[in-house]
């Protein structure tokens with residue numbers, strides 16, 4: 001398993017990426033490439049399932065990076081066929097940091113009408129209740145992953161074919177779910193009724209692709225066709241794409257944090273370039289929170305487009321004041337105390353010649369616990385900066401996410417326990433400002449900002465307003481924000 005990198009406890013982490021291909025020889029090779037392009041969405045483990053009429057269903061599930069597991073001929077030869085799906089994961093609820101290989105997706109179920117494999121991005125917010133009910137009724141679970149509930153619910157459905165059984169199962173599930181699934185002849189994609197997590201459709205000369213993000217279509221030369229709509233199920237065969245709407249129609253609540261941080265900057269979300277949106281966020285931030293300074297520097301890499309936007313809007317020169325060591329990886333990061341204490345210095349180094357004597361604006365995507373921000377501030381001051389001003393490309397993260405993103409418990413989130421002034425003092429910086437929620441909405445294209453009576457996105461980690469009640473967490477004692 002790849003070791004934790006120095007920021008691992010101080011970033012929100014997307015938990016999964018999903019990818020599927022139908023209609024091309026050795027589809028699993030395309031899936032491996034797609035998963036490689038989605039590696040930023042999960043680095044802990046990956047899995048691929050394929051189907052070949054002569055060899056049936058085959059699967060390979062491994063810990064670690066896609067490039068270390070799904071590039072060997074020996075592994076890929078075990079995954080023949082023109083139909084394949086795959087999954088990369090950080091970790092799902094129930095087994096954080098102690099994943100067993102049985103928790104690695106895709107999951108497989110054998111039904112009377114044939115087998116089906118399924119991979120899921122998101123989080124089922126009523127999984128505990130469903131699991132209890134299914135176990136009482138005789139289901140035997142093999143993993144601690146909540147996604148396995150979907151397979152068991154499908155097994156209990158009385159519908160005659162697999163897509164209909166999947167519809168039945170997903171109607172019982174609450175939360176955020178983008179799903180790719182396959183039978184012997186079909187590739188299936190589904191998004192939850194609010195469309196919280198992304199899923200897009202692409203086309204190859206001889207086939208079809210489903211992917212969490214468009215950047216993974218590019219790597220295999222597939223053309224972007226469209227996003228799967230919130231609440232839509234697509235059933236893809238050699239004959240083409242069929243669209244179903246099995247759920248009650250609801251207003252979309254896509255995850256706004258995908259625009260800020262999770263998605264790759266070369267992806268397109270909702271018809272908008274993620275890179276351009278992040279640059280817009282930087283521009284909004286410069287309008288909302290100007291400060292007199294000499295340089296605008298990104299915290300690499302995720303703060304880069306917003307820092308460029310801030311610089312363009314403010315006219316303050318952009319500079320690479322912090323350099324990321326791209327190759328600091330598995331080889332050197334041994335889990336010894338001495339090396340762990342080096343913390344962010346393993347990954348980032350300050351460009352002293354540039355920083356010395358300067359008033360520096362540092363642009364980062366978010367502040368979660370604040371531990372990394374403090375260390376970076378110390379490094380900048382050690383390098384001789386005169387002033388350090390933090391500008392953050394998201395509003396204060398004050399609430400946990402229950403929709404497929406790994407967040408610390410609420411009391412560990414800096415913004416949950418401190419005001420902006422207290423955070424400024426705690427981090428020891430000259431100033432700290434976050435983009436406002438309205439400013440963020442404007443940057444993603446909502447000219448009038450956030451519609452408070454019916455928000456256009458999910459923004460629960462900032463607002464505390466959860467579009468789907470996190471039932472399991474409430475049962476475990478989580479307290480929702482009191483109604484205003």
Ligand code: SF4
Pocket residue numbers: 196255256257258400401402403404405458459460461462
């Ligand atoms: S709570 Fe935050 S991270 Fe989670 S889905 Fe909503 S906006 Fe995205």
